[in-house]
Amino acid sequence: MRIEPIGIIHSTFKNRKDTPIQPFRSNKIGRVEVCKKFRDGLKDIVGFSHIILIYKFHKSRGWRLLVKPFLDDQLHGVFSTRSPRRPNQIGISVVRLLRRKGNVLFVKGIDVIDGTPLLDIKPYVPEFSSAFKVRIGWLTNKISKKKVR
Numbered sequence: 001m002r003i004e005p006i007g008i009i010h011s012t013f014k015n016r017k018d019t020p021i022q023p024f025r026s027n028k029i030g031r032v033e034v035c036k037k038f039r040d041g042l043k044d045i046v047g048f049s050h051i052i053l054i055y056k057f058h059k060s061r062g063w064r065l066l067v068k069p070f071l072d073d074q075l076h077g078v079f080s081t082r083s084p085r086r087p088n089q090i091g092i093s094v095v096r097l098l099r100r101k102g103n104v105l106f107v108k109g110i111d112v113i114d115g116t117p118l119l120d121i122k123p124y125v126p127e128f129s130s131a132f133k134v135r136i137g138w139l140t141n142k143i144s145k146k147k148v149r
């Protein structure tokens, strides 16, 4: 399998430790620069308030099956977490789309390091992604929406 990045995500974050752990904890604006050859694929994107960024955690070194995630001090299976130290190093972020300028999208709520390779973009559509009667396992009572860094 070969996957070619479709662009680069630019942010103000230069290292892992200073980067917010999820979009809901970030009010930072980022620039999603799509390669010029994929630019026409952005047609109609501005009609969406939110988009899903799919990208590679390119600064992750290796992976573990058991990880201590940001919001806990207990070990959890990596697939029960959003840890960047995962086998295929793939991350997803739902961010607010502010505007488009040519092949660049300006987004709010960025939680990735500057230079992160972009693999795909999809529109966020609640009807396609929402689930009902959701349980959130070990994350129950661990999420506070107050903190934004």
Ligand SMILES: C[S@@+](CC[C@H](N)C(=O)[O-])C[C@H]1O[C@@H](n2cnc3c(N)ncnc32)[C@H](O)[C@@H]1O
Binding pocket: 015, 016, 017, 019, 020, 021, 022, 023, 056, 057, 058, 059, 060, 070, 082, 083, 084, 090, 091, 092, 093, 094, 111, 112, 113, 115, 116, 117
């Ligand atoms: C917990 S992950 C969550 C990312 C994404 N929202 C998700 O759920 O897949 C976010 C953390 O990954 C790390 N990170 C961000 N960009 C990265 C990159 N390009 N390479 C390695 N680690 C990265 C930072 O430490 C950041 O706080």
